[in-house]
Amino acid sequence: MHHMYYSSGIFGWIMGxxxxxxxxxxxxxxxxxxxxRGNSLLPVQSYRSERDPLEILKExxxxxxxxxxxxxRMKEEIRG
Incomplete structure (x- = not known):
């Protein structure tokens, strides 16, 4: 049986x-x-918050x- 949404024309293509x-x-x-992995809409922010601060400082x-x-100075603050 032919489904009513799949008609000819652009509407049928869009529904497909x-x-x-x-x-x-x-x-x-x-x-x-x-x-x-759905905790944040911005995965970059959640990635950055999970990174080690000392690694970021080294970079x-x-x-x-x-x-x-x-x-x-910053390394001492992080460790302290």
């Missing part, structure tokens, strides 16, 4: 795409929920963002 995309979206949402020093003195 929706029927393909919707199940994929549901699977993605369920995956993120069950793996714990900034190596990248030339801070001087050796600033690096030493």
């Amino acid at each position: 795409v929706i029927h393909l995309v919707f199940p994929l979206m549901v699977i993605l949402i369920l995956f993120r929920f069950f793996t714990g 900034r020093y190596v990248g030339g963002e801070i001087s050796r003195e600033e690096f030493q």
Whole structure:
């Protein structure tokens, strides 16, 4: 039996795409929920908050963002 949504023309094409995309979206949402990766809408922020502060400081020093003195001072503050 021919489904009424799959008619000829642009509307039939759009409904076909929706029927393909919707199940994929549901699977993605369920995956993120069950793996714990759905806690933040901005994964970059959650990644940054989980990183070691000393590693971030080392990266900034190596990248030339801070001087050796600033690096030493901040490293002592982190450890202290």
